[in-house]
Amino acid sequence: MRNFLIRRIFFAIITLLVVSAVVFSIFSILPFDPAALTCGQRCTDQIIEGNRIKLGFDKPLYMQYFLFLSGIFFGRSYGTGSAAFSCPAPSFGYSFNENACVTDLLREALPVTISLALGALTLWLIVGVSLGIIAARFKNKWPDRVSSIFVLLGISLPTFVTGLALLIWVTIKWKLVPLSLVGYTPLLENPFKFFQYFILPWITLAIAYAALYTRFTRAAVLETLGEDYIRTARAKGVKERTVLFKHTMRAVFAPIITLAGLDFSVLIGGAIITETIFNLPGLGRLTLRSVFEFDLPVVLATTIVAASVVIVMNLIVDMLYAVLDPRVRI
Amino acid sequence: MAELLRIENLHVAFPTDDGLVRAVDGVSLSLNEGETVAIVGESGSGKTVTGLSVMGLHKKGSAQLSGSIHLEVGDSSLDIVTATDEEIRLVRGRAVAMIFQDPMSSLHPYYRIGNQLAEGYLVHNPGKKKEALKRAIEMLDLVGIAEPDQRAHEYPHQFSGGMRQRVMIAMALMNSPRVLIADEPTTALDVTVQAQILILLASLQKEFNMGILLITHDLGVVAQVADKVSVMYGGRIVEQGSADDVFYKPTAPYTLGLLKSVPRISTHGSDRLKAIPGQPPSLINLPIGCAFAPRCEYTSYAAGDICLTDRPELLGVRPTHLSRCHVAEATRDRLFVEELKEVR
Numbered sequence: 001m002r003n004f005l006i007r008r009i010f011f012a013i014i015t016l017l018v019v020s021a022v023v024f025s026i027f028s029i030l031p032f033d034p035a036a037l038t039c040g041q042r043c044t045d046q047i048i049e050g051n052r053i054k055l056g057f058d059k060p061l062y063m064q065y066f067l068f069l070s071g072i073f074f075g076r077s078y079g080t081g082s083a084a085f086s087c088p089a090p091s092f093g094y095s096f097n098e099n100a101c102v103t104d105l106l107r108e109a110l111p112v113t114i115s116l117a118l119g120a121l122t123l124w125l126i127v128g129v130s131l132g133i134i135a136a137r138f139k140n141k142w143p144d145r146v147s148s149i150f151v152l153l154g155i156s157l158p159t160f161v162t163g164l165a166l167l168i169w170v171t172i173k174w175k176l177v178p179l180s181l182v183g184y185t186p187l188l189e190n191p192f193k194f195f196q197y198f199i200l201p202w203i204t205l206a207i208a209y210a211a212l213y214t215r216f217t218r219a220a221v222l223e224t225l226g227e228d229y230i231r232t233a234r235a236k237g238v239k240e241r242t243v244l245f246k247h248t249m250r251a252v253f254a255p256i257i258t259l260a261g262l263d264f265s266v267l268i269g270g271a272i273i274t275e276t277i278f279n280l281p282g283l284g285r286l287t288l289r290s291v292f293e294f295d296l297p298v299v300l301a302t303t304i305v306a307a308s309v310v311i312v313m314n315l316i317v318d319m320l321y322a323v324l325d326p327r328v329r330i
Numbered sequence: 331m332a333e334l335l336r337i338e339n340l341h342v343a344f345p346t347d348d349g350l351v352r353a354v355d356g357v358s359l360s361l362n363e364g365e366t367v368a369i370v371g372e373s374g375s376g377k378t379v380t381g382l383s384v385m386g387l388h389k390k391g392s393a394q395l396s397g398s399i400h401l402e403v404g405d406s407s408l409d410i411v412t413a414t415d416e417e418i419r420l421v422r423g424r425a426v427a428m429i430f431q432d433p434m435s436s437l438h439p440y441y442r443i444g445n446q447l448a449e450g451y452l453v454h455n456p457g458k459k460k461e462a463l464k465r466a467i468e469m470l471d472l473v474g475i476a477e478p479d480q481r482a483h484e485y486p487h488q489f490s491g492g493m494r495q496r497v498m499i500a501m502a503l504m505n506s507p508r509v510l511i512a513d514e515p516t517t518a519l520d521v522t523v524q525a526q527i528l529i530l531l532a533s534l535q536k537e538f539n540m541g542i543l544l545i546t547h548d549l550g551v552v553a554q555v556a557d558k559v560s561v562m563y564g565g566r567i568v569e570q571g572s573a574d575d576v577f578y579k580p581t582a583p584y585t586l587g588l589l590k591s592v593p594r595i596s597t598h599g600s601d602r603l604k605a606i607p608g609q610p611p612s613l614i615n616l617p618i619g620c621a622f623a624p625r626c627e628y629t630s631y632a633a634g635d636i637c638l639t640d641r642p643e644l645l646g647v648r649p650t651h652l653s654r655c656h657v658a659e660a661t662r663d664r665l666f667v668e669e670l671k672e673v674r
Contacts, residue, residue, distance in 0.1 A: 228435040235385055235430075236450040236501070237422035240415075250440050326485040327439055 038096040093297030113282035117267040120205035128210035132217020154211025163204040163277040254324040265313030269306030334541040335361040340397035349614040353379040355565035361541040371562035386418035427502035431514035433494035437486035444482025450504040469500035492523035564621035571651035581653040632656040
């Protein structure tokens with residue numbers, strides 16, 4: 001177990017270095033001058049050159065990359081004299097477009113995205129797994145058919161359709177949820193407002209994923225029900241309910257957890273469409289904005305955050321799998 | 331000897347898109363305490379379906395059963411064919427237990443052996459968790475697993491194939507059932523382990539005075555342990571009698587074919603294996619006449635085309651020895667004696 005962890009952490013660091021280096025190089029190849037992007041139309045060459053030196057764009061690429069890395073651990077300061085400012089560690093650089101340290105931007109966006117992803121995950125696991133079990137239990141009967149209609153709709157409707165539909169009907173026409181433009185309220189500050197704020201984005205994301213999980217669970221339950229060890233359980237005189245919820249679900253649980261971990265990690269990288277529709281100031285929208293505005297430090301930071309989450313979740317999933325499946329030892 | 335199990339005129343059919351699969355077509359047999367009855371036949375002959383019927387393990391709706399399966403339960407008897415799901419569940423593992431062909435896949439990979447065994451006891455004795463675990467360890471000991479109290483905490487993948495089959499046997503015996511159905515219990519095992527398992531089953535049978543319904547295609551196994559034998563072909567019994575009768579005086583051509591096809595360490599190294607030509611019949615479209623007729627070399631000895639047009643009845647050669655064949659008994663005796671000389 002310890003060796004496994006050490007090995008995996010070592011490879012995780014290598015992966016992150018490669019990811020950041022690749023993103024870094026891509027932006028250096030693009031035909032844009034990052035220094036010129038720091039000021040508007042009425043810019044003089046003098047200001048541009050000043051900013052270039054201030055932000056370190058005058059240095060060779062490998063040096064810029066090194067400064068970026070050291071900023072993560074030691075923080076970074078820019079400029080000299082009265083115009084000097086600094087971003088404390090962990091610093092992912094400075095966004096000129098937003099006039100803010102990138103870390104602060106992340107600090108604002110991450111809780112929103114995590115709340116969105118966690119809530120949606122909970123919702124789609126409950127709905128998807130339950131529907132999958134019901135569909136498998138009543139295979140080819142009406143509950144199965146109804147759930148397959150749901151699966152078909154959930155998979156084929158893109159989130160921008162379900163999201164907008166929910167927004168139009170639930171918020172605007174029926175006024176069940178207030179159209180909230182005031183912004184994000186943390187859960188602990190006002191739970192009611194928090195739920196009101198997130199309920200529609202959660203449902204939007206959960207519909208798409210729940211459909212996939214319904215299909216997955218149904219298939220996994222049906223496959224497991226055909227296993228020899230399930231027949232053994234029945235031969236012991238175990239009740240059918242116990243056969244389904246204990247013996248079968250125990251085996252189905254492990255792959256569902258794996259899938260959920262990976263899907264969750266992808267969502268943390270940003271549910272761009274959902275965040276945009278519902279105007280959520282999350283990581284996805286931050287990424288989108290920074291890409292359009294060529295805000296290199298922010299793109300770099302969001303990419304690294306997304307990659308880290310994927311890597312860490314993979315590690316957690318692998319460790320969980322070893323706990324869930326006694327045949328897997330790490 | 332008390333009768334523990336009596337199957338009468340059992341029919342099991344599965345409706346499929348291609349038609350009705352008649353997996354079991356009029357099987358009757360009985361099992362007494364302390365007795366081993368073997369059902370022999372090749373794949374698809376209906377022997378496993380017969381065993382699963384006794385356990386009531388066919389899915390409701392996917393199988394059509396008729397006839398009767400009388401199982402002794404305490405002082406009364408239960409007809410599995412007409413019993414409710416709950417009635418059947420209560421006898422499973424308690425009055426009748428089953429061990430399966432593949433011990434590798436028949437144990438739940440995620441639960442500890444001890445708990446899997448204990449569950450079988452707990453189902454029928456709710457709340458007695460301590461007793462159940464104690465009994466699980468006793469049973470593991472009984473089936474010859476060393477250090478049972480430690481091994482009870484292990485998972486199936488930590489056991490070898492032979493050990494897992496021992497675990498399956500221990501599991502089947504948790505509630506001391508009177509009837510044990512052993513479906514190919516040694517097929518997935520090495521030959522040396524096969525012998526150990528058969529010896530173990532025989533000694534446990536004595537100890538518990540169980541009736542064992544042994545389902546197998548392995549005539550060697552049958553010869554070692556069976557008291558009575560039913561040979562199945564195409565869902566029907568083609569020969570039924572004591573093990574001695576069936577082995578030494580077979581009267582159905584199919585039985586003879588089976589005996590002839592057993593590989594032997596022969597003195598003539600160049601002898602080819604004597605397989606029965608052709609394929610087993612489709613259970614959807616059984617021939618109108620004798621199911622074995624298309625593969626039988628004796629059809630010409632029967633009157634006219636009767637083998638192809640009429641289904642032979644299961645008739646007594648002796649009161650306890652039945653077989654299904656149109657060829658006159660005297661003719662069969664004469665022809666089979668010659669063939670059997672070769673086999674011996």
